[in-house]
Amino acid sequence: MASIIFFLLLALSFTASAQRQTNITLGSSLTPITNSSWLSPSGLYAFGFFRQRDGYSIGVFLSGISLKTVVWAARRDDAPVPSNATLLFTSDGRVVLTSAQGSRTSIVSASQPASLASMSDSGNFVLYNSDREIIWQSFDHPTDTLLPTQQLRAGAELVSPVSETELSTGIYRLKMQTDGNLVQYPVNTPDTATYAYFASGTNGDDVTLNLDPDGRLYLLNSTGFNIKNIADGGYPTKETINIMKLDADGIFRLYSQNLTLNGNWSAVWNSTRDKCQPKGSCGLNGYCVVKDQEAECICLPGFKFVTQGNWTSGCERDFDAESCKDKNGSSAYTMEELSNIAWEDVSYSVLSSTTKDNSFGSFLMIFLLMLMPVKLFPTLSHVSRLWLEN
Template identity: 30%
Template sequence: MASSNLRILQALFVSLLLFIPKVFSFDCSQPKGSSLSSLEANPSWLSPNEEFAIGFQKLPNDNENRFFLAIWFNKIPETTIVWFAHTEPAPQGSTLKLTDEGKLVLYDPQGNSLWERPSTGGAKSMCASMNDSGNFMLLDGDNNPIWETFNETTDTILPGQTLNMGSNLTARYSRESYDDGRFQLHLQPDGNLVLYTVTMPTGAVRGAYWATGTMTGNSKLVFNENGYMYVTDGTRWVYNLTKNDTGSSQDFYHMARIDYDGVFRQYHCPKSKNCGLKWSVVKRFPEDICSVILTEVGSGACGYNSICVETNGEPACLCPENYSYLNEFAKNQGCRPNFELPSCRLNGWESNLELVEFVEYSNTDWPLDDYDLQIGSGVDLQTCKQLCLDDCFCTVAIHNGNSCWKKKYPLSNGRREPNVNRTALVKVPKVNVTELYLVSQRQNNKDQSTTVLIVSILLGSSVFINIVMTLAICIAIYFSYHNKLLNISSVSSVASTNIRSYAYKELEQATGGFKQILGKGAFGTVYKGVLASHPKRFVAIKKLEKFEQEGEKEFKTEVSVIGQTHHKNLVRLLGYCDEGEHRLLVYEYMTNGSLASLLFGITRPDWNQRVQIAFGIARGLMYLHEECSTQIIHCDIKPQNILLDEFYTPRISDFGLAKLLVAEQTRVARTNIRGTVGYFAPEWFSRASITVKVDVYSFGVLLLEMICCKSSVAFGMGDQEEALMDWVYACYCKKKLDKLVENDEDARNDMKKLERLVMVAIWCIQEDASLRPSMKKVTQMLEGVVDVSVPPRPSIYCST
């Protein structure tokens, strides 16, 4: 009876609370004509109690000094954003103004509108109010709100704020990014408060991973001024999220937020201590995001191919060995393998069992990636390994002491915790894979050594022949020294690089008589070989077949340039041969051939792999343009000149067409056109000087090819009535970028990054070289460090 009376009293108390008017006054502090500028020292409007401010906040890690419109706690040392406008970043010099027409408008420095409220029709505001609850409102003549930030939710809810049915809070993309992320708190029309994963950028809701189960009509999520958060149906609490006293609003600041890791957390901090260095978590939903098992395959809290480990109430996102983060600054976005994905090709690493090993992780599982259901019972660990080893599609095997499961890419919802009684066996190539060298070559070297030994014995039997040999050696030494003096000016730069000089005979033997061709170019052919000094290491030997004036020039250029460059995205020069009429270059051998073979082959390479390759090429070009002691223009950037090593790291090759610039020189005169049809910059056909921007243009074309997996040359020669560049731009303008990546699910689920890459490419292929960004700027835009503005239409030159 007593408990029944208590429930009645609680219901009456709640009902009274619901009808108590808000104590916050609507202080009409900002009349029409009021404005803020990002150039001001403190560009903000304060609430009467000065606990909240609205104004400009600088974008984190932004080199362009841009801002976004936000509301934040004003008296806390650590800036805590509680609301922000969804709009393009505002350049320095932008203004926020309450116009004479009664609208709140964000203008850029040129006076263009970036954002405005109310957006269409409706009553006009007479003034604005930043009230003590953290709610910014536009008020009409009767002091009634016609628009308020409490009704335009972002990721945070404050005391005094209510979330109605159909409303939601959306997590940010990462700790530093204010773009929409992969998680959402949604109060459904049926009254259930649910945490969902979301597919971006479409916003399509996927699996639910936490819910209140409050299936009642007329539900609201209320966060009252005393720090209690609950779901109510209008007459009673139907679900209490806050179980304990969180402290009064006089003594504590309160807020609740769905964080970028998918956890909905309620926070508080004491006003007397200015919150110290960090907010304290009162409650989190769910308690352990890593232990949540979703009902469908998805990226989980840490992204694909990662392992989620709960650490101090937050998910720590780890990558398996031989994997790396997609984004070092947003580790919850997942991991990528540092090796070629299993393809079941005859020459794939997974097909050569001697090159495969397993890394074991205890208490670890990827629960939703089975492509082969539980494989019987009574399977021990070694048998489980062998089952995965024998299956070229198997990425990971999971063993629980009795049964075995095979997993496929991408690995979904990875987690590690003590109560997961499973061992993950991750299949990877051995770190230092040593390729088998040519057996026949070893035999040839052995036979030649035997011949030399026999000849030496015969020569040793004759005094006369010994005298002749001595004279011959003296003459050879003289001519060798004389030739070095003649060539000292042309090879001094080569000597300074510590690269080795080879005899022609050595390289002829290394290639087995120049038999195995890797590729051909305008000036020579590249052969595969094995050096006697490194019998377990393949090399690529370029033999110049035209060494007259042009070939000679190319040879000296490559030796002097590549020998002095050191970057992980450039092919390394190991040695050279300058003997008589023979000119050869010895390079590292790139296991996975050219980017052209990867892009335009039968199967489309993985989207994330293509993105990472594009980043690597951009970094390599940035090194050539800005970080070398001698600035280098490559002049022939194309897929055929991008090689891929054993881990598919891109390496820029073929500097034979490079133009060199001294430190003080930024332009060179155009002599003859250099490069390849389809990748030429417009200035090659005009009187304009040639700068590093010709490489930027070629990179833009290459980037479009990598996005679409289509050759620009083949595209232009096909049945299409437009060039690849024009087709891409048309799709971009019509907001139909999905056409560029048809049948590429990973790319279609990553539309924000796809759009960024397309915009960067369009900037790179501008006809006016001055409009093209530098490769440093290109690299920053690709990696998301710098935002990309809307590019102008490329020239009609693209079609010609």
């Protein structure tokens, strides 16, 4: 045990320009059960198979700690493979996943055949050509995590996982825009301010997001000038590793773990304390409230969750919209006013000079607003309600 700790601490003492690495030669292979990964020299990082749901996926993970943590996933939305799969660094310089039936799937998309691969103590998995030039590296294709010395380059983005245990693509992204602004959006939305819920407010050419070993998270422009500190850092580095991750809830955080202790990751910094800030967390026709510092989704009146336990699926009507009948077949309907609600947009309609005495107008207003994603101010603990009946 003492020797393992020694090597882990030795790995952390190396700078980005002098990282040790384990070389992987053509013809090398891995299987999920035996010889399942290629370790970095210290044993802190590994590239290979890790458990995912009912099978195995491929990626880079922290292997030298008690709780393995995946920091990069290959083809993250592919279904896990069974235990009889094989990962092969082929003789023609490709990294492929081979099934028991013989089918092959490329794991990385390098621009040319590789002649050598390596797993470094920085956590970077790299492919080289015959001239020992880098032709592909995992650091250039992050999924949801940044490691110390890693950059998020202009035009690239992190995408959150579905959950802590489900690593496929989630619903939030953190993009380093080409205009120099670091912005968070829900996935599948345009890069416009309407959809943003976090922005650094910076600009410049070829700006990169950088993470130092002490947790300092900052933006550098093309000349290497620090244009903004996102997180000041200053966290311990002795016997400790700090990483940044975009979590499933849409908030990006700095995590720290002491390598000599068998503990969990500790969140030492987060981009916001308002867990309702990320847009779309409750899906359509739902709104977010904060209770005991935790986010909770609630459906608008007249709606129910599409999938119980999955808030992001949103809410659907629990009545017949065509006839305005409720589930019991009654033709009466009710209208409910929700106070202290922050409507995120006005995508459908804006009505003016509408009074509560105008029953039809009130009904139309409620009907239209029900179609919009909403968010409750986090300082409020309840919603005031006024029932109107026709």
